[in-house]
Amino acid sequence: MKKKILLMYISNNSGHHKASLAIEKALHQRSANVETMNVNSFNYTNPVLEKIINTTYMSVIRRKPEFWGYLYDNPEIVKKTQRLRDGIHKHNAEKLSNLINSFSPHAVVCTQAFPCGMVADYKKKQNLQLPLFGVLTDYAPHAYWIYDNVDAYFVPSKEIATKLTSNGILSDRIMDTGIPIDSMFNDSKDKAHIFRTLGLDASKPVVLLMGGSQGVGPLKEAFTSLLRTKTDFQVIVVVGNNKAMHRWFNKQIKKSRKKLIVYSYVDFVADLMEIATILISKPGGITIAEAFAKGLPICIIKPIPGQEQMNTDYLLANNVAVKIEQPSNTGIIVEELLYNRGKLNELCRKARSYAKPDSADAIASTILNSIS
Incomplete structure (x- = not known):
């Protein structure tokens, strides 16, 4: 039986x-x-x-x-x-x-x-x-x-x-x-294949901006701040089930000076995290665990009081993430991390040390x- x-x-x-x-x-x-x-x-x-x-x-x-x-x-x-x-x-x-x-x-x-x-x-x-x-x-x-x-x-x-x-x-x-x-976060991925499939340049950094399943948070402000940077990187945005946010970002694709890809709810986050250089996200527990499994540096943005703030407190107390205090400073912080490879590599190492794939x-x- x-x-x-x-x-x-x-x-x-x-x-x-x-x-x-x-x-x-x-x-x-x-x-x-x-x-x-x-x-x-x-x-x-x-x-x-x-x-x-x-x-x-x-x-x-x-x-x-x-x-x-x-x-x-x-x-x-x-x-x-x-x-x-x-x-x-x-x-x-x-x-x-x-x-x-x-x-x-x-x-x-x-x-x-x-x-x-x-x-x-x-x-x-x-x-x-x-x-x-x-x-x-x-x-x-x-x-x-x-x-x-x-x-x-x-x-x-x-x-x-x-x-x-x-x-x-x-x-x-x-x-x-x-x-x-999901066990897929423990699988080794063909990065070159993912870059080709998504139409991205493997020689340039990728910033992954996520708003959770509901697409909440200051995604627009964070993205606008990223556009103000001079550093050449690509942006992937995942807005979850937020249809209004999805429409707004789709309108930005032609306007954006940086390569931009926009998704709603996806089942291939593991692929996106595999090629990402930095994750900017609200600190949901699952997202954190997935990022750890991929050794992905985490930038926390606008945690809501309650479970997200407690997740943030845990991450910061253990030096496993960076908090973006103001969405308007997102670009500055990302640029600093991209220039400071030592800091970026340390965040990768810390993430992997906390991973339980x-x-x-x-x-x-x-x-x-x-x-x-």
């Missing part, structure tokens, strides 16, 4: 989704005796609530990001929202029960705190002996992850493991595997061993 693994995340094309897909891929690479189901938990249990939460979240981080910072990992907010979360879990219990009873998983893996809490609460109320694994995809172990009924946590670093133990999680339930990323495989191995 095949081992059934239920994977749960929130929001399609998000970092949580990519992590879930990476683990799913690793499970199948590890064993032919595996059956998986990958579920967007918000959409499955309450599609109306998913739309409300996603719309509200995007509105808050665009208009009042400091408010999100206040809500994120705030002990008072955690306490005050406990009853609300209990109510949501109760409302979702029937659909979750139907899912678990119909699929009959041997284990559940959650790459976001909401489904992890929902399943942990369900386990407790049903007195269910179902292995539950929580996978943290940011260097920010907020209080919404803490549950007694989670059998094990996979975390990005030893520092995060220490923070979880300080919140009462037993150390033998925590594994420092790194953030799960086999993270998804390590997680898959642990899960399969636990249910064998």
